[in-house]
Amino acid sequence: MSVRILGIESSCDETAAAVVADGREILSSVVASQIDIHRKYGGVVPELASREHLRRIVPVVREALEQAKINLQDVDAIGVTQGPGLVGSLLVGITYGKTLAESLGKPLVPVNHLEGHIHAAFLEAYKIGINPALPAVCLIVSGGHTVLYEIQPKDSTRTDAAALWSYRRIGQTRDDAAGEAYDKVSKLLGLGYPGGPILDRLAHVAGATPAPVKFGPTKTRGNALDFSFSGLKTAVLYHLRENPDYLPEIYAREAAIARGERKFDQLLPLCSQKTLGLVREFQNAVVRDLVERTLKAAEELAVPTILVSGGVAANRQLRSTFEQRAGAACLKVFFPSMALSTDNAAMIAAAAYPRFRNNILADVSLNASASLPIA
Ligand code: KG4
Numbered sequence: 001m002s003v004r005i006l007g008i009e010s011s012c013d014e015t016a017a018a019v020v021a022d023g024r025e026i027l028s029s030v031v032a033s034q035i036d037i038h039r040k041y042g043g044v045v046p047e048l049a050s051r052e053h054l055r056r057i058v059p060v061v062r063e064a065l066e067q068a069k070i071n072l073q074d075v076d077a078i079g080v081t082q083g084p085g086l087v088g089s090l091l092v093g094i095t096y097g098k099t100l101a102e103s104l105g106k107p108l109v110p111v112n113h114l115e116g117h118i119h120a121a122f123l124e125a126y127k128i129g130i131n132p133a134l135p136a137v138c139l140i141v142s143g144g145h146t147v148l149y150e151i152q153p154k155d156s157t158r159t160d161a162a163a164l165w166s167y168r169r170i171g172q173t174r175d176d177a178a179g180e181a182y183d184k185v186s187k188l189l190g191l192g193y194p195g196g197p198i199l200d201r202l203a204h205v206a207g208a209t210p211a212p213v214k215f216g217p218t219k220t221r222g223n224a225l226d227f228s229f230s231g232l233k234t235a236v237l238y239h240l241r242e243n244p245d246y247l248p249e250i251y252a253r254e255a256a257i258a259r260g261e262r263k264f265d266q267l268l269p270l271c272s273q274k275t276l277g278l279v280r281e282f283q284n285a286v287v288r289d290l291v292e293r294t295l296k297a298a299e300e301l302a303v304p305t306i307l308v309s310g311g312v313a314a315n316r317q318l319r320s321t322f323e324q325r326a327g328a329a330c331l332k333v334f335f336p337s338m339a340l341s342t343d344n345a346a347m348i349a350a351a352a353y354p355r356f357r358n359n360i361l362a363d364v365s366l367n368a369s370a371s372l373p374i375a
């Protein structure tokens with residue numbers, strides 16, 4: 001009989017629930033995104049996010065159970081995101097998880113959201129029967145995080161899904177997260193929120209369009225594995241200020257978005273070749289930085305595996321560059337699918353499994369932790 005864990009995730013602007021069997025097999029995964037609510041503010045509004053989580057959490061959990069074809073009583077444990085994230089949002093999931101666990105008499109497993117993102121890459125690999133070899137270097141790259149971890153098994157003889165891992169943070173952003181840079185540059189260019197998906201597609205069609213400006217590699221003093229993206233965002237800002245000929249098309253795109261015309265096919269005709277070249281150059285710089293530092297870490301630590309997770313891991317150029325470069329260096333690289341890259345609860349249920357099997361549980365005193373570290 002398999003162990004079925006109900007995962008609950010509410011750390012940011014996605015209300016999610018999922019059922020995962022034995023830490024490996026996704027029986028259901030339901031995600032209610034709040035993007036439409038936060039879009040007009042150009043970012044996540046914490047107060048609105050927690051209110052929306054309150055509205056969605058019950059139906060989302062119910063749907064996850066229905067899709068998995070099980071009842072609440074069939075669940076073996078409840079895994080819930082404890083942090084990091086927005087406190088008000090986290091509290092909704094935690095309170096609901098605690099209440100379910102208490103009323104059903106089931107164990108409650110506290111999960112770190114970042115550990116969830118790491119498990120997302122494993123969940124994807126399990127789908128095709130692969131168990132990524134440890135130790136590994138993992139890049140988590142999203143709207144809130146850009147961080148590099150080394151992952152080791154706590155017991156080197158164990159490779160099963162119930163084995164515990166230890167984490168060592170080896171690099172992180174000094175300022176903006178990579179996803180945040182995408183969102184800010186998109187705003188500067190009048191391309192709306194969130195920025196990642198639209199800039200990804202525009203950079204793709206830009207291909208070899210000449211860049212109107214060049215962005216060199218970012219240097220960080222001290223730890224060579226640290227990232228920094230705010231300088232790049234500022235460089236885009238200065239380039240736009242120095243070139244007022246961008247303004248008419250930026251206004252035209254802002255007006256289109258205000259009319260609700262935010263689809264790629266609607267925005268592409270409003271982008272000049274110069275803008276496409278700029279977007280491509282911005283993306284080249286982000287991708288180069290993420291890939292170079294991650295490969296450097298993998299090389300220094302002599303690990304066989306790279307894992308890339310988080311919303312920005314959905315980026316096509318990032319994926320193809322990693323695949324090319326890792327292949328050339330004889331490293332295996334694993335990404336979650338698009339659905340498992342962005343916030344979801346399957347990754348939370350998967351991360352809860354080894355904790356449940358090793359009796360790392362919480363009681364009713366569990367509280368949200370906005371900056372919960374895993375290492
Ligand atoms: O992991 P996620 O859903 O939420 C956070 O925990 O932040 O990531 C959302 C972030 C946003 O900043 C969004 O612009 C970025 O991921 N993103 C992308 C792409 N899709 C989403 N960035 C680059 N390329 C993409 N295709």
Ligand code: ZN
Nearest residue numbers: 117142310343
């Ligand atoms: Zn996340």
